[in-house]
Amino acid sequence: MIEFTLWDILRNLLLATRWTVVLSLVSFLGGGIVGLALLFLRISKRKSLRSLAKYYIELFQGTPLLMQLFIAFFGLGLFGIDVPAWLAAGLALVLWTAAFLGEIWRGCVEAVAKxxxxxxxxxxxxxxxxxxxxxxxxxxxxxxxxxxxxSVQVIKGTALTSIIGFVELSKAGTVVTNATFQPFTVYGLVALIYFALCWPLSKSSQILERKLNVAHRNH
Amino acid sequence: MSLIEITEVRKSYGATEVLKGINLDVASGEVIAIIGKSGSGKSTLLRCINGLETINRGSISVAGAQLLDDEVHLKALRLKVGMIFQQFNLFPHQTVGGNVMLSQTVVKKTPKPEAEAIARKMLERVGLAHKFDAYPDELSGGQQQRVAIARALAMQPIALLCDEITSALDPELVSEVLAVVRELAAEGMTLLMVTHEMKFARDVCSRVVFMHQGRVHEVGPPEEVFARPQTPELKQFLGLH
Structure with a gap:
């Protein structure tokens, strides 16, 4: 039996982390662009456009991300469209992120005084x-x-794409576990890598909140 | 010909009619005080004149520009009448100078140096030239309101609508704002103001409009209206029994 060193495990996980980062960036940027479009529809003067955006947001917020991934991956396959895992993952995450960002931003626009x-x-x-x-x-x-x-939710959301076979950090964790039979070590490292990605973002969000509150003290 | 013509204006919110057929003509250079209890429709009337509220019936025109509910007509009308609000509504993310320059550069496409010169002149006029680079939250309420006046004046309107512009101010700050308005009136600016400052209305205004339950109840020169109110409602409002 082959012996795996800790470095072997970590190296393979870090290689897969690249795909988690890429997928997160694509989801966030793509979701940002679609989200901005949704924001403009959502606050438009025309009721039909407002409703359209509202239904879109309700649909994507009201169903699990996992179902959206399944539908993008298997659903399109039913129509004879062959969707690779990376495309289904990217598409579903972009649309999902857009729904949330659009709604967050609508709240921010409506927070501006009349x-x-x-x-x-x-x-x-x-x-x-x-x-x-x-x-x-x-x-x-x-x-x-x-x-x-x-954006922290988006990074953690990418873990779900492992289920449709996209090899990012979580999927790599499963693969490496199957080879090494060391689930605790492997998933422990996976968790630590997620933490290293997410924690700085959470922290910076807190710092920004404090900073911007300071700027608002006189209002 | 009158500068502002308000003809048979009606306005409802749902089933409640707040303006029940208003007729009012304002000549150029007139200073009109609109008084009345809260809920009498005086603020609504003012907000209808520049299209912040849509009217259900009747017509409003300012110097020939009709009030119609599309962006082109609204813009043409709003370039003729400025508005000043109770809550100042300065743009908090812009400096005082930026507040006065923004609409000039964006709406009128005035080149920046020229807009800045106009802004400085208007701020001079309200006594705040030295605050050009300050942010609104660094100013007192009275100063903010004077900036708001400068911002409206920078668009060179032919009439100004003032919606209870001293009501949100501490008593000691009211006079500095009223002094600016008094000066504008003396320079011949057409002013329509909703106000609770009866002394100011008496001293400065050419006509007083008393509104009651969505109608113009009494109109006249201040000496008439304040000294010899004709209706029991106005007597009661003025505290004369």
Missing amino acids: GQWEASASLGMGWLQQMRYVILPQAMKVAVPPTVGF
């Missing part, structure tokens, strides 16, 4: 100008801590 809309309107600004110069700069300040906080 008087700001009225003042900018009475100065003659159109809707897009109000958004661009008055509302979004203020909403963004509020949005930073919850957005960074949610």
Whole structure:
């Protein structure tokens, strides 16, 4: 039987961590872009667009991420579309992230005082100008801590993609365990690596929250 | 011809009618005080004039610009009438100078140096030129309100709507804001103000409009309205029995 050193295990896990990081970044950036589009639909003046975004968000927030992964992976296969695991994983995570970010950001836009809309309107600004110069700069300040906080959920969410066979950190953990028969060591290391990815983000979210609160002390 | 023409304006929120057919013509250079109990519709009327509230019936025009519910017409109208709010509503993420310059550069596309020159001139006018680089939260309420006035003036409106602009201020700060308004009135600016400052209304305004239950109940020059109120409602409002 082959002996595995701790370094052998760690090295293989770290190699797989690259895919966790890539998938997290793709989900977050893609989800951010789609989320921004959802935000604009969600606060649009047209009711049909608002409803469309609302149903989208309710659908993705109201079903488990795992089901969304299964549907992206197996569901499309039923129509004869061959979906590789990485595509299904990326697609489902982008759409899932977008639903949450869109809703977080809507809350931030609505947190801006109504008087700001009225003042900018009475100065003659159109809707897009109000958004661009008055509302979004203020909403963004509020949005930073919850957005960074949610990125932690995205990283942990990538672990689910191991179930459809995408080899990221969790899947690599399973594979390495099957080869080494050392589940405690392997999953312990996996957990530590996740922690090393997530903890700095959680911490920075807390620091940002404190910082931005300080800036708001006079309001 | 009147500068502001308000004709048969009606406005309801659901089943409650808050404006029940308002007629009011304002000539250029007039200073109008709108008084009345809370809930009488005076703020709503003011907010209808620049389209912050949509009207259900009737018409409003300012210097020929009709109030219509689309962005092009609204913008044309809002360039003619400025508005100042009870809560100041300065942009907290911009400096005082930035507040006064923003709409000039964004809406009127005024080049930045020119917008800055206008901003400095307007801030000078309200006595706050030295606060150009300060942020709104570093100013007192009275100073913030004066910046809001400068911001509205920078768009060079032909009329200003003032919605209880001293009601959120500490008593000792009221006079500095009213002094600015008094000066504007003396320079011939057309002003419509909802106010509770009866002494100010008496001293500065050319006409007083008393609103009661969504109607213009009494109109007249301040000496008439305050000294010889015709209706029991106005007598009661003024505390005369």
